[in-house]
Amino acid sequence: MSKELAVDPVVLREEVKSKYRDVAFNPRGEYHFHTGRPLAKRLGYDSTLVDSMPDAAVESFAGVANPFSLRSLEQGERVVDAGSGAGFDCFVAARQVGAQGRVVGIDMLPEMLEKSRKTAELMGLKNVEFREGLLEQIPVEDRWADVVISNGVINLCGDKKRVFAELWRVLRPGGKLQFGDIANGKPVPESAIRNIDLWTA
Amino acid sequence: MLVDTGFVDVQISRPHDTFGEARGEKKARLFDVYGYTFLARKPE
Numbered sequence: 214m215s216k217e218l219a220v221d222p223v224v225l226r227e228e229v230k231s232k233y234r235d236v237a238f239n240p241r242g243e244y245h246f247h248t249g250r251p252l253a254k255r256l257g258y259d260s261t262l263v264d265s266m267p268d269a270a271v272e273s274f275a276g277v278a279n280p281f282s283l284r285s286l287e288q289g290e291r292v293v294d295a296g297s298g299a300g301f302d303c304f305v306a307a308r309q310v311g312a313q314g315r316v317v318g319i320d321m322l323p324e325m326l327e328k329s330r331k332t333a334e335l336m337g338l339k340n341v342e343f344r345e346g347l348l349e350q351i352p353v354e355d356r357w358a359d360v361v362i363s364n365g366v367i368n369l370c371g372d373k374k375r376v377f378a379e380l381w382r383v384l385r386p387g388g389k390l391q392f393g394d395i396a397n398g399k400p401v402p403e404s405a406i407r408n409i410d411l412w413t414a
Numbered sequence: 415m416l417v418d419t420g421f422v423d424v425q426i427s428r429p430h431d432t433f434g435e436a437r438g439e440k441k442a443r444l445f446d447v448y449g450y451t452f453l454a455r456k457p458e
Contacts, residue, residue: 245437256430256449277432277449283425284453365449377419384456390421391453395432398446 219406222349222371229369230322233275237299237324240272248275253301256393257282262308266301269332273299273325276364278393281305289313290359293383295348295376295392296320296366300329300341306362307333307341317358318343319351348376356385363392421454 232244240248247255249272253263256279263271280302286292286309294303297318306316318341320326326343333341346352348363348370361380370376380390416424432449433442441447 243437245441246433247436255434256432278427278430278451280451282427282451373415374419377415381419381421381456386456386458388456389453390416390456391451393430393449393451395447395449398448399444401445 218371220371225369225371226321226347233298233322234324236273236275237322237328240299244275246275246277248273252276258305262305266304267332267335269328269335270299270304271301273328274301276302276393277368277395278364280362280364280391280393281309284389284391286310286314286360291357292316292360292362293351293353293358294318295351295361295363295380296369297329297343298322298325298366300325300332300343302362302364303329303341303343304332304336304338307338310340312340314340316341317353319346319348319353321345321347348379351379351383353383355382356388358383358388359385360389360391363394365393365395367392368394416452416454420457422457423453423455425453427451 252274258279286306288311290310292306297303297320300318303316303318326345329343344352349372361384367376427450429448429450
């Protein structure tokens, strides 16, 4: 592990997998964060769009903000969702970019990938695909994306410098990065930063 | 880190009370944690 990193990224990744595997299988469970339709409403997503989606598309949503609130996507854009979970933001993106656009969701959890692929099929979406991968090594070619979105995932990565380098790599020049994430207004003690249990608690 | 990577035209949304009334609210309040939307551009 690099001396610059507060926690071991591999250990952290396993903790995150464990937590979000639960969200995939048991989306209505009790977590330290909100999920599903109530969360989408809280974060200001387009209610007409969300209401039109099947439960499977929304129930495991666990984002922290709305990546579309500062800029809506344009028809025909190519989009990468870094950490797509059960696919909710990909489904929103798919509606915004239309049939000529394309959305690629990246997630490390096979359970989330299986769920998102099934839901895309249920919704009849032909412009969305899901690939297994890490944000530190995104399985997308250089400069492919017009837009990269993400929601509540970068903060769960141990090596953020490497993640941002990857987001930069997959974006075309002039491309947009629009993502939701958390930030703390008060300093977190060093001991808490190094306590891996607190990263997902 | 966005600027360090090379992104420009960085915008940040108003804070979302992401964890309000959730079980994790106590810890979130302790460190003043909120959700934000970030928008940035990779230069041409």
